[in-house]
Amino acid sequence: MAFKIIASQCTQCGACEFECPSGAIKFKGETYVIDPKKCTECEGTFETQQCASVCPVSKTCVPA
Amino acid sequence: MSAPMISLQGLSGTTVFDQSPARAKSGGCASSSCGSSAKPHEMDSAVWEKIKDHPCFSEEAHHYFARMHVAVAPACNIQCNYCNRKYDCANESRPGIVSERLTPDQALRKVIGVANEVPQLSVLGIAGPGDACYDWKNTKATFQRVAKEIGDIKLCISTNGLALPDRVAELAEMNVDHVTITINMVDPRIGAKIYPWIFYGNRRYTGVEAATILHERQMSGLEMLTARGILTKINSVMIPGVNDEHLIEVNKWVKERGAFLHNVMPLISDPAHGTHYGLSGQRGPKAMELKALQDRLEGGAKLMRHCRQCRADAVGLLGEDRGQEFTLDRLPDKVTYDASKRETYRAVVARERGDRLAAKSEALGMVKTAGSGKSLLVAVATKGGGRINEHFGHAKEFQVYEASPKGISFVGHRKVEQYCLGGRAEDKSLDGVISTLEGVDIVLCARIGNCPEDRLKEGGIRATEAYGYDYIETAIGALYAAEFGSEPLAATA
Numbered sequence: 001m002a003f004k005i006i007a008s009q010c011t012q013c014g015a016c017e018f019e020c021p022s023g024a025i026k027f028k029g030e031t032y033v034i035d036p037k038k039c040t041e042c043e044g045t046f047e048t049q050q051c052a053s054v055c056p057v058s059k060t061c062v063p064a
Numbered sequence: 065m066s067a068p069m070i071s072l073q074g075l076s077g078t079t080v081f082d083q084s085p086a087r088a089k090s091g092g093c094a095s096s097s098c099g100s101s102a103k104p105h106e107m108d109s110a111v112w113e114k115i116k117d118h119p120c121f122s123e124e125a126h127h128y129f130a131r132m133h134v135a136v137a138p139a140c141n142i143q144c145n146y147c148n149r150k151y152d153c154a155n156e157s158r159p160g161i162v163s164e165r166l167t168p169d170q171a172l173r174k175v176i177g178v179a180n181e182v183p184q185l186s187v188l189g190i191a192g193p194g195d196a197c198y199d200w201k202n203t204k205a206t207f208q209r210v211a212k213e214i215g216d217i218k219l220c221i222s223t224n225g226l227a228l229p230d231r232v233a234e235l236a237e238m239n240v241d242h243v244t245i246t247i248n249m250v251d252p253r254i255g256a257k258i259y260p261w262i263f264y265g266n267r268r269y270t271g272v273e274a275a276t277i278l279h280e281r282q283m284s285g286l287e288m289l290t291a292r293g294i295l296t297k298i299n300s301v302m303i304p305g306v307n308d309e310h311l312i313e314v315n316k317w318v319k320e321r322g323a324f325l326h327n328v329m330p331l332i333s334d335p336a337h338g339t340h341y342g343l344s345g346q347r348g349p350k351a352m353e354l355k356a357l358q359d360r361l362e363g364g365a366k367l368m369r370h371c372r373q374c375r376a377d378a379v380g381l382l383g384e385d386r387g388q389e390f391t392l393d394r395l396p397d398k399v400t401y402d403a404s405k406r407e408t409y410r411a412v413v414a415r416e417r418g419d420r421l422a423a424k425s426e427a428l429g430m431v432k433t434a435g436s437g438k439s440l441l442v443a444v445a446t447k448g449g450g451r452i453n454e455h456f457g458h459a460k461e462f463q464v465y466e467a468s469p470k471g472i473s474f475v476g477h478r479k480v481e482q483y484c485l486g487g488r489a490e491d492k493s494l495d496g497v498i499s500t501l502e503g504v505d506i507v508l509c510a511r512i513g514n515c516p517e518d519r520l521k522e523g524g525i526r527a528t529e530a531y532g533y534d535y536i537e538t539a540i541g542a543l544y545a546a547e548f549g550s551e552p553l554a555a556t557a
Contacts, residue, residue, distance in 0.1 A: 011149045012165070013194055015139035018201070019266075046266050053268040056140060056149040 002039035003049055004064040007031040009057050016051035016061060025051060036064060111324075114241055114295055117186040118218055119382050121242055121297060121325060123370050123474055124421070127450040128413045130184035132379040132390075133191050134171040135164065136206045137199035140192070141226050142262040142278065145340040146301055146331055149193070164377070165193070168205035170392055175210050177395040178379055179217070180402050182386070183409035184448075191222035191244070192376040198227040200234075207238050213401050218242065222299070226262060226278055228285030236292045243289055244297040244327075245282060248307055250317045252276040257306050260340070283321060290322030297325040297368065302349050303341070304331070308357060312364075319365035326361065327368035330354050352503070355476060369476050370463075381448050383461055383477065420450045420535050427541025428471050436548030439468035442540050443478070443501055445509035452531050452539055456512035457484030464504065465536065467544040472537050483516065498523040508539055 002024075005016070010031050017025040017032060022045075024038035034051070041063075042049050055061040119126040140149070166174060179185050188210055190196040196203045207219050220242035221235070228245065235243065249255040255275025262274040269277060289296050298318045300311050307314075315326055331348040333341040340346075349357075358367055372382045380386040443462035445454035461479045465472055478500050481493040494516055501507065507520065507527040520527045531539035 009150070011138070013138040013140065013149065014199075015141070015194070015263075018139070019263075048267050050266060053266075054139075054141065054263045056143060 001041050002036035002064045003034050003041060003051055003061055004036075005032050005034055005051075006060050006062065009060040011057060013056060015054040015056070019050040019054050021045045021050065034064075111295070115324075118220070118242060119187065120189075120220075120244075120368070120371070121295060123368070124417070124450075125186075126370050126382045127420075127446075127448055128184065128417060129186040130182055130379070130381045131187040131189055131374075132175065132178050132182075132185060133189045133374070133376050134166055134174060134206060135193055135377045136166050136168055136171050136202040137190055137192055137196045138165050138194045139199040140194035140224070141198040141264065142195070142224050142274075143260050144224075145258055145260065145346075146303070146333065148337055148339040148342075150338065164391060166392070168202055168209055171206045172209040172213065173395055173399055174390055174392065175217070176213060176399040176401045178390050179214055179406060180399065181390075181405075182380065183405040184381060185217070185406060187218045187220060187242075189220045189222065195224050195227065196221040197223040197225075197231045200227070200231060204234065204238070207240065211238065214403075220244070222246070223285075224278070225282035225285045226264060227281075229281055229288055232285065232288040232292060232294075235289075236294060240294065242295050242297070244299055245286060246299040246301070247282050247286075247314060247318060248301050248303070249275065249310060250279060250283075250314050251310060252279050254307050254310050255279060258301075258303065283317070286318065286321045286323060295324040296322070297327055298323045298365070299327045299329060301331050302328050302354060302357060304347055304349050304353065306346070308349065308353075311357065312360060315361050315364040323365050325368045326365040327371050328354065328358055328361065329371055329373055332373070351476070351478065358475075369474050372477065384447075416449065420537075423535045424472075424537040427535075427537040430541035430549075431467050431472055431544045432469065434545045434549030436544075437469055438548050439466055440506070440540075440544055440547060441466055441475075441504050442543065443504045443507045444536050444539075445507070446536065450536055452508045452534055452536060453510050455484070456507065456509040456516055456527065456529075457489060458482060459509065462501065462504075462507065463536070465540055467540050472540050472544075489513070489516070494519055498525065501525055506543065508536075508543075 012031060021042060022038050022040050024035045025032055052061040115121040117125055117129050119129045119131050175188055190203050190206065203221060210217060211219065219238065219240045221240060222244040225245045225247065248258050252272045252275035255278060256272045259275055259278060261268050261270045262278055264277055286296055300314055302308050302311060311328060318326060331341060333339060333346050333348050335342045358369065361367055370382060375385060375387065377387050378385045379390055442465045444452055444465060445456055445459040446452055446463055447454045459480065460482055461477045463477050464475050466475045480497045480500050483489060483493050483497055498520060504525055507525060508531050509527065509529055510532040511529050512527050517527050
């Protein structure tokens with residue numbers, strides 16, 4: 001399982017990138033992208049998905 | 065003392081001081097007797113040294129010095145109801161808004177580019193569009209790079225305070241001696257109405273719990289800064305019906321914890337900006353409501369009255385934004401810092417400001433000896449240097465001063481739509497200017513045409529160019545004495 005970022009809503013603030021414990025988020029082209037192979041949904045590390053918790057726009061960082 | 069003004073004309077890119085030197089008059093008293101009053105009283109000299117070139121921390125300095133912000137810190141750890149992170153428009157000027165985000169390397173290029181062209185530059189700030197303490201890696205890298213190239217530039221940051229306690233030690237190490245914290249409440253129940261959530265300790269908090277954490281972190285951050293001798297300015301957004309009365313309490317709390325300056329700013333809540341407050345119909349305060357609250361706060365933490373709520377990428381003197389002249393695509397790929405313009409400018413300002421402060425103290429004496437209990441609200445058209453040096457029709461804002469038995473004080477600015485555009489005068493905008501100047505007794509400017517002067521008079525506002533190119537305080541002192549004083553001006557000299 002992984003999360004994804006809805007590019008059209010993303011403000012490119014980058015908070016998700018530095019909160020991600022798995023290094024799964026990178027800036028590519030015009031937006032931030034979550035690598036589904038690396039994303040663990042923060043399971044075993046944090047109670048909540050860090051990217052979704054810090055994202056300033058609702059329904060932008062969501063389950064893929 | 066008009067001689068040093070001339071040398072500034074050669075400084076390209078300067079927007080201040082371009083008045084005709086032949087007409088420039090000093091406030092007199094330049095030679096001997098009032099030298100000691102050249103420094104604002106009631107302030108210790110270490111503090112004065114820190115603020116004297118900072119346009120935001122010193123009302124006096126804002127006539128001479130410029131700031132620039134670099135938008136290197138887009139990430140934020142809280143959500144505020146007056147902020148919408150999706151809104152990003154080059155034509156809109158308000159706090160937190162930027163038209164381009166920069167990496168620390170790009171920021172360095174931009175700072176050098178601006179320092180080479182804008183001699184008034186004294187301060188580099190990082191104020192978002194997110195939070196400078198939360199997006200710390202970018203903030204720190206930018207400061208380190210810039211400080212290495214331009215050793216004398218003052219560094220400052222603006223923060224919501226949540227991550228601040230973690231950064232105080234590093235801020236002190238990097239010689240950041242000005243920090244602005246936005247504090248809108250000390251009662252978390254009120255905070256819960258302003259902040260929908262915070263992200264702290266790897267999770268999102270909401271409601272009173274979130275506001276409690278934020279409040280505790282803000283207070284501890286402020287105390288830590290005070291303990292280190294770092295000057296703090298507190299920004300508070302005045303939200304009518306939510307925290308307007310409460311800000312009196314906030315003012316007390318921050319004063320007790322050593323805040324240097326308190327800046328109460330009006331909420332901006334245009335529905336077009338898409339913020340929660342904009343969409344829910346929460347109104348901002350009117351200019352007179354803001355002034356009334358600021359007047360009630362007098363006697364608490366010192367108030368800032370000259371804030372222009374600038375963009376997070378503004379460049380220039382307060383009240384002007386030259387950010388669009390210095391976008392990345394307009395900067396050379398390789399820039400080398402050239403200190404000459406800034407050094408020349410500083411030397412001129414050092415002489416000029418001493419003269420102005422002397423003039424100011426003389427003007428204060430003039431007002432006091434006029435012996436009247438009355439007060440006078442004066443709007444001034446200026447483009448810097450502390451002089452009346454802007455044409456009425458070119459003014460984009462008027463600086464408003466109040467002269468009363470207590471002295472001459474700056475009470476705020478009023479933005480207007482420029483009346484003359486490209487040589488043509490717009491009647492409609494004149495109506496707007498007149499309504500914006502409501503309550504003002506007299507307008508002082510470098511030049512004004514007969515037509516607008518008559519129209520203003522019909523609206524109950526006098527205007528005169530009689531004090532053109534004088535120091536602001538000198539003119540107001542003379543005006544006050546002429547209005548209310550029994551003694552002729554010469555008697556006070």
